[in-house]
Amino acid sequence: MSGCAKVADSSAGKRALQAGEDATLYVQRLLLTNQSLAREFSKQDISSWFKPNGTESPSDEEYQKFAKTGFAEFRLKIGGLVEHPFDASLADLRAMPARTQITRHDCVEGWSCIGQWTGVPLSELLQRAGLKPQARYVLFHCFDQMDPNGLDASNSNYYETIDLTDAFHPQTLLAYDMNGAAVPVAHGAPLRLRVERQLGYKMAKYVKAIEVVDNFENLRGGRGGYWEDLGYDWYAGS
Numbered sequence: 552m553s554g555c556a557k558v559a560d561s562s563a564g565k566r567a568l569q570a571g572e573d574a575t576l577y578v579q580r581l582l583l584t585n586q587s588l589a590r591e592f593s594k595q596d597i598s599s600w601f602k603p604n605g606t607e608s609p610s611d612e613e614y615q616k617f618a619k620t621g622f623a624e625f626r627l628k629i630g631g632l633v634e635h636p637f638d639a640s641l642a643d644l645r646a647m648p649a650r651t652q653i654t655r656h657d658c659v660e661g662w663s664c665i666g667q668w669t670g671v672p673l674s675e676l677l678q679r680a681g682l683k684p685q686a687r688y689v690l691f692h693c694f695d696q697m698d699p700n701g702l703d704a705s706n707s708n709y710y711e712t713i714d715l716t717d718a719f720h721p722q723t724l725l726a727y728d729m730n731g732a733a734v735p736v737a738h739g740a741p742l743r744l745r746v747e748r749q750l751g752y753k754m755a756k757y758v759k760a761i762e763v764v765d766n767f768e769n770l771r772g773g774r775g776g777y778w779e780d781l782g783y784d785w786y787a788g789s
């Protein structure tokens with residue numbers, strides 16, 4: 552029996568050869584090359600005050616209920632175009648490999664703050680889930696409702712999308728700690744996205760679910776994010 556046939560025959564080999572896991576590995580190899588890092592700072596550079604912006608406390612009932620018990624009952628959902636959808640509690644996420652980085656947050660409105668973020672790299676979650684070959688974007692669903700009189704009256708929650716290059720970037724995290732303590736509600740508790748090479752509005756706060764999609768043309772305003780639907784650029788990087 553050839554080496555390849557042996558691998559394909561073993562149950563571990565079969566698992567490794569599943570289309571979705573192959574797709575994830577392929578995407579990772581492709582995307583992890585030539586990824587420049589956003590500048591990282593030192594502890595002394597951390598801003599004494601970090602401006603909260605946009606929603607500072609979601610009024611959503613389910614969110615309020617989770618907040619009362621320190622989000623102990625909260626489960627992040629990971630699904631869409633993946634082989635193995637799963638749910639994860641904050642304890643599950645804290646048990647996964649973590650990354651800490653001190654970065655500068657730039658808001659399109661013209662202010663910047665430096666903060667330290669700790670969280671699970673989004674690549675970890677996507678690897679675990681296994682991308683299907685059609686996967687192209689990662690969509691973040693948030694708890695906070697924005698303008699109920701906006702483009703889609705049935706759903707005005709904040710949302711964002713990023714491509715797989717940013718999704719697998721080593722500094723792209725779902726952060727659960729800010730400056731060494733649990734992310735405060737004003738800054739997106741219990742989980743907020745960090746996509747360090749882009750502007751603040753890409754960094755969805757109050758993330759409740761992650762959905763892998765092949766496009767976002769038919770979603771909401773069709774431009775891939777709450778602010779994008781109102782005219783901001785989808786790619787908010789330099």
Ligand SMILES: Nc1nc2c(c(=O)[nH]1)N[C@H]1C(S)=C(S)[C@@H](COP(=O)(O)O)O[C@H]1N2
Binds near residue numbers: 604657751753
């Ligand atoms: N869910 C959600 N995410 C959001 C926003 C928001 O209103 N709701 N505002 C965005 C904007 S414009 C910025 S600058 C940052 C602000 O993050 P901060 O409150 O931690 O400063 O969050 C971004 N993510």
Ligand SMILES: [Mo]
Binds near residue numbers: 657659751752
């Ligand atoms: Mo912003």
